Amino acid sequence: MSSTRTLGGSAQRPITIAVLAMGGQGGGVLVDWIVDLAEHNGYLAQSTSVPGVAQRTGATIYYIELFALSHLSAHANGQTRQPVLALMPVPGEVDIVICSELMEAGRAMQRGLVTPDRTTLITSTHRDFATLEKVVPGNGIADHHAVLSAAQKHSQRFIQADMQSLAKSSGSVISAVLFGALSGANELPFTPTAYEETVQRAGVGVQASLKAFAAGAKVVAQALAAAPLVDAADPMATAPQPLPQRAASAAVEPLRLRIETQFPPHAHAMLGAGLQRVMEYQDIAYGTEYLDRMQAVYSADQNAGGAARGFAATAECARWLAVAMSYDDVIRVADLKTRPARFARVREEIGAPAGEIVGTVEFFHPRLEEIYGLLPPKLVRTIDGIGWVRKLLTLAIGDGKRIRPHTLRGQLMLQAMAGLRRWRRHSLRHATETEHIQAWMDKVVATLPVDYALAVEMIVCRRLVKGYSDTHARGSSKFDQLMRAATLLALQSDAAEQLRGLRTAALQDAKGDALRAKWVQLGLPA
Amino acid sequence: MAERSFAAEVQQLRAEPGTVFRGEGILAVTKALLESGVGYVAGYQGSPISHLMDVLSDAQPILKELGVHFEPSASEATAAATLSASVMYPIRGAVTWKSTVGTNVASDALSNLASGGVTGGALIIIGEDYGEGSSIMQERSHAFAMKSQMWLLDPRPNLTSITQAVHTGFALSEASRTPVMLQMRVRSCHVHGSFVTQENKRPAFTLKEALESPVRDTSRIVLPPAAYLHEHEKILDRWPAAVRYIEEHQLNEFFDGDIDDLGIIMLGGMYNNTLRALMAHGMADLFGNSRLPLYVMNVAYPVIESEVLRFCEGKKAVLVIEEGQPEYHEQTLHTIVGRAGVRTTIHGKDMLTMAGEYTVTELKKGLAAFLDRYRPSALAQAKPLAWVRKPESASAVPAAAPVAKAPSTQIAVTSPQAAVAAAAPLRLAAPELNGIVPPRPPGFCVGCPERPIFSAMTLVQEQLGQHHIAGDIGCHLFAAMPPFHIGASTMGYGLGASSAAALNVDASKRSIAIMGDGGFWHNGLTSGIGNAVFNKADGVIVIVDNNYSAATGGQDILSSRADNTHRSTYHAIETAVRGVGVEWVRTVRHTYDVTTMRNTLNEALTTNYKGPKVVIAQSECSLNKQRRVKPQIAAAVKRGERVVKEKFGVDAAVCSGDHACIRLSGCPSLTLKNSGDPLKPDPVAHVDDGCVACGHCGEVADAAVLCPSFYRTEWVRNPSRWERTVDTWRRKAVGWLQQRQQRALQARSLYVEVL
Structure with a gap:
């Protein structure tokens, strides 16, 4: 991958640039800058866009074609021959694609604008979640890993960074950082000074813009020294901190010791987090209660041959029991x-x-x-x-x-x-919740020796119960429905898988449409 | 005050003759109007020509200097009728609007204008909103030109051709006494390019002269028997005059090519992209030299028979490139060629898709089909259609040629989710991303005062069941999208109330109709409100009053609560509604108060009162408000004045991760983040920096009794000395209480750090 390929366009074809931005991100400003930069440095520039209703939070695609004045030649009659420039990006014929958000980069690829023989893709990796991702009661966030690895595959050169946070730390907007990244990419036949002069000519918030511009330009060099591109961790999950060597409070130390000595090591961290939660929630005695319950699950786990499965039941239960015991009130x-x-x-x-x-x-x-x-x-x-x-x-x-x-x-x-x-x-409330928890635990413990995988799924189903008032009622009723399903499915060989399917469906929408559909699909009685 | 200011750009309108003018298409058109000696300009805003209205509005000092009258019309019908000043007087007039919706509204006036004919040049600049990004149904303005016998210009999409078309448009109009439509496609309106200016001209004959020495001529009025004579005059006099002018001035263009037994006939607007498609096949270069001869119709209507026959002479076949349906040009060419007995085969929609935008990819396909049929050897030497792929992925990916989608699948859409999916572009490349990249339909802005109206409506429907809700054109139509899914129809601008007209029978539920203030003044006051009063409708009409014609870019309207030196504002909608006889009116002056909004809607839906119930939901458009207020606040802080800066927030620890608040709000600023809690794997709600503290999220959480995780932060800038004293004292007391509590917490803690 060359870092200093400079596009000059040719006498035969223009330089082509597509910009994909969301409403309010200053995509128009970025395009104006590129046009101004080109026009002040010996190039013809044509830009177009299709804003339509996309001006309100939707995505807009801007398109720019640049052509060197030096390539213009005169007709026989003395008139200069003007190039005929296209008004829309053509799949397979785009040199540079600039995206102000990661999923917009995905959209550019879907449109075929990013091609490995030609395209330099510059994108911010930050996410502005779409409404459809946000309304899901569970985690509906799109897989950013898929987009990042697709970008690497489809582009000739891929420049990526969280430009939104760079903009924020520079006290400016993302368009300035992207302009900097374009400069740093060194794809266009213009000097960094020419870029800076463009920002100065615009005359609005120049100092902050220049700072953001510099940050953007620097990003490219850093991206080339490239750390691993795809971070394997789920950005929405937080790992528990390791179990401390000593408890902060002497009174808690016996409980800490109990985790350390009586539970499998890989569950220690989550048990620590769970213990902390229930003690904060109530008191040390409640912490003891938590560990007692966990002990019961762990011994059932051991008896059910959990060792071969890495005591998955105990590890999952450490989290969900703590959540259940610290019900929201x-x-x-x-x-x-x-x-x-x-x-x-x-x-x-x-x-x-x-x-x-x-x-x-x-x-x-x-x-x-x-x-x-x-x-x-x-x-x-x-x-x-x-x-x-x-x-x-x-x-x-x-x-x-x-x-x-x-x-x-x-x-x-x-x-x-x-x-x-x-x-x-x-x-x-405590009486009701405790009764509910006990019933759930009893079922789990009873299922463990019969169908280990199903028991683990039954534990994870607790994820449905959350929140206050209506939300809590809705979640609880779904949870109860899934517990009923667990009983109904109990003797089937793929019960765990089916319950997981039901749980995923239950987290898809609030009204329970997906769950109902799945329920019918599995042929469960109404 | 419009959303975008052109105050700086309009200075270019004063450019000396012979200057290279650089700018957007609409600005160039304005300049050309001034160069043409136009006497008056009017129009109605709407994408893609909203900015043309904004430019004109910002250019008022310059227009005044030149003696040009400008007014933003009440509707497109008004704008069209405005052109009647050019019927009797030799004054050039221009009007503009979004087409085809605006042309539909204007068509009555246009028919009459075209029948009687004009004396001064009459130019109708239409923003042809067709293809990707369009916000309306897909139709062609061409039909209007044909039925009313107006000429339609469709120049090549570069600023030189477009500005030239303004000049020739007026001249053609005068030469043939016929109004002329100048079509600007979406991308041409927004194209940035350059052209060389001419001198601005004052109108030769002024409106003042017209007023002071009026003229009338019964033969120009559409009344029998004159109307009958007009029909003949149009065909016998005006048409030939137009054809003569077009031929003499060579408005259409011929380009030679070496493959002279084939040819391409195209509309001017299609020229650039067609050339690019020809380039891809190695049939043209970047400078417009084409191996295939081209006939470029910068005049889409009328079609010049002699030119067509000249072009077709000696040609085996020609391909017509005309976007959209029906295939008017193709049919006309068949007629011309057939009558003349010329043996040229006409191709068009048999090789290009009947419906949809002609993208370069689509044009490449059509040209390939044409060349494959008649000159496969030429195609064989050309570059491949598909783009180059990495070798290892070549086998896994299907051919690059896109699959045309049958229109019926788009019509059958029922759910809003499906509508969103259908709105997404065809997924061709990067199939591994199918189902991953979420669609991003437009929605309400951060702080939008309309969002709480629909949150309230959602809550009301939770109480009273689902209702029939008629939508309208305007920002409020975004309610049809997630997360609200509200609104069952949209019949036209201002027609929200009238589209619920039939649903006026005894039933256990009432209909709800939505209308914006823009639509209200456009026609909704009579077509919707007056109609409901007259027909004793029992439904509920919600008028969204946000101070501006917001969806078209925040232009002022009659009810704007804003000072405007050129227009009369502050005319309350409530007064107008009562004026046409509505008795039951409730005005909610702060739509963010979801509880009041919900209760008002509830009352309207359940009251015993029979007759139309109008709820006016009144709060300023957030985009405009922020643009107005932000600098004021910044200045006040700088001056050292006391200002309370507000922002909303969500406690990650308290948030349940259920996102019910998002489903009821949909604010772009209300987003998700990692909970920071290992026990909580679902992302939690989070208010980002875009928050303008409208308070909607907190209100909704409160009204719906969702959860107590929302809070409003108040930062007192430049506090008084007393406030500082109180704050110091408070901090001490509260801090002591907190330390006490913190010690108790530490006593039962496993970790050193307790958050």
């Missing part, structure tokens, strides 16, 4: 909203220096169910029958609360709510 939310680390994060998010006055307004809107959840079961049974109490409570909740944790009043309110932790074990 008002107490936990209040606790999280009062943490000092969160205050720092909020400041960082808006870029406010330490001395500045920064506060937040929190949107709380518990339903009557959430209030009931906090009370002891007996009390709920008593008062729920009384109309005026119900009315009074509903009135008290009203249209929700706006709480400001940076004020003394707000902080006290939230800490008081978080303090309800001490009564949590006696609440209606």
